[in-house]
Amino acid sequence: MAYSFTLLPTATLAAVYISHLLWRKFSRPPLPPGPRGIPILGNIHDVPAESPWLALAALGERYAGGLFSLQILGQPMIVVDRADTAADLLDTHGAALSGRPTFAMAGALVGYDGALPLCQYGPRVRTERRMLHALLSAPGAHVLVMREEIARMLRRLEDAAGGRPDLFDLVERLTASIMLRIAYGYRAIDPPATDPYIRAFM
Secondary structure, X not given: OHHHHHHHHHXXXXXXXXXXXXXXXXXXXXXOOOOOOEOOOEOHHHOOOOOHHHHHHHHHOOOHHHEEEEEEOXXXXXXXXXXXXXXXXXXXXXXXXXXXXXXXXXHHHOOOOOOOOOOOOOHHHXXXXXXXXXXXXXXXXXXXHHHHHHHXXXXXXXXXXXXXXXXXXXXXXXXHHHHHHHHHOOOOOOOHHHOHHHHHHO
């Protein structure tokens, strides 16, 4: 009798877990190829705590284009391992891949969550950006500036390949560099962390 009492909850939990896995597998868009993970933990064993970039670089050599996916504790992670692939993604799909962090205090609590710098990307942002773009410049006038600054950021990433680059800081400084070049025609010195205008802008 005790056996049946433990069997029913165990079978129920197993059925719920399998249903959850199947739902996640078939409800999300297809991901790039990647190494097979283990249940629950995923590919956490493939990315060691010590020098994870070396393990990711070794995995990148196994997949064409340097683009592959991992599952870490149930969360999908897409890894871009080649500079040309990263540049292509940022150059051609930058709008689709970009997002904005949510600031509870500056957004919803204060009432500025509808402001253009804080609202999430969507039809409204596209419309407002199109209007601002028509006012500020001719279409495509700053594409070269963006490409040059993205190339500089990718070079800084390559230079920091042996260490632990702060990606958030790099993207912040990329944004500041692009805005300063477009608004004032000022090209930040390298590295941007030492530029007085970038530091004041940040």
